[in-house]
Amino acid sequence: MNIHTYEKVWLIAALVLIVGFIATITYGSVALGITMVGDQEETIEPSELNDDERFGEPRVEQVGENEYEAYVIAQTFTFYPDPIEVPADSEVTFYVTSRDVIHSFSVAGTNINTMVIPGEVSKMTVEFDEPDEYGVVCNEYCGDFHHTMEGLLHVVP
Ligand code: CUA
Structure with missing residues (x-):
């Protein structure tokens, strides 16, 4: 594994985390019936x-x-x-x-x-x-x- 591949893996891992967080926040708020900023x-x-x-x-x-x-x-x-x-x-x-x-x-x-x-x-x-x-x-x-x-x-x- 060269350094570039290694960086790519981290980038992808970071992206997956971010998307996961957003999904959790959005889905979680819908489940609780709370209106979030995105509903405007x-x-x-x-x-x-x-x-x-x-x-x-x-x-x-x-x-x-x-x-x-x-x-x-x-x-x-x-x-x-x-x-x-x-x-x-x-x-x-x-x-x-x-x-x-x-x-x-x-x-x-x-x-x-x-x-x-x-x-x-x-x-x-x-x-x-x-x-x-x-x-x-x-x-x-x-x-x-x-x-x-x-x-x-x-x-x-
Ligand atoms: Cu705090 Cu308005």
């Missing part, structure tokens, strides 16, 4: 959020009998709206974007956990059965007051 499709300019039909006024809107859409903005160090109020026995599609830096939109005690990237819209659909109250937290370090970045999600009767 839409883009939006952070500077144009104020003029956007959805994000100009962050809110929860009814779009069907038991269907709702929530337009949420994350920015240092708050979530808008806060609290987010959704009815029990509903299906809610969240659209979340950031006005500034990378945050996350993570609802404690649920599998709602997505990165929120400026310029992109994270989308996830969640069903809520019982009235409850959840804490919304940011899991991505976003600055000095990252640890204070919290919100509330109310599932109201």
Whole structure:
């Protein structure tokens, strides 16, 4: 085995490892029902959020009998709206974007956990059965007051 063959073997081994990691992350997240970065499709300019039909006024809107859409903005160090109020026995599609830096939109005690990237819209659909109250937290370090970045999600009767 000459040196070049040896290098090739290592290169291939490294590639296999990388592909394996990506497959594990993708497959693992699908199995857990967590929306990952790769699921994003839409883009939006952070500077144009104020003029956007959805994000100009962050809110929860009814779009069907038991269907709702929530337009949420994350920015240092708050979530808008806060609290987010959704009815029990509903299906809610969240659209979340950031006005500034990378945050996350993570609802404690649920599998709602997505990165929120400026310029992109994270989308996830969640069903809520019982009235409850959840804490919304940011899991991505976003600055000095990252640890204070919290919100509330109310599932109201
Ligand atoms: Cu936003 Cu940490």
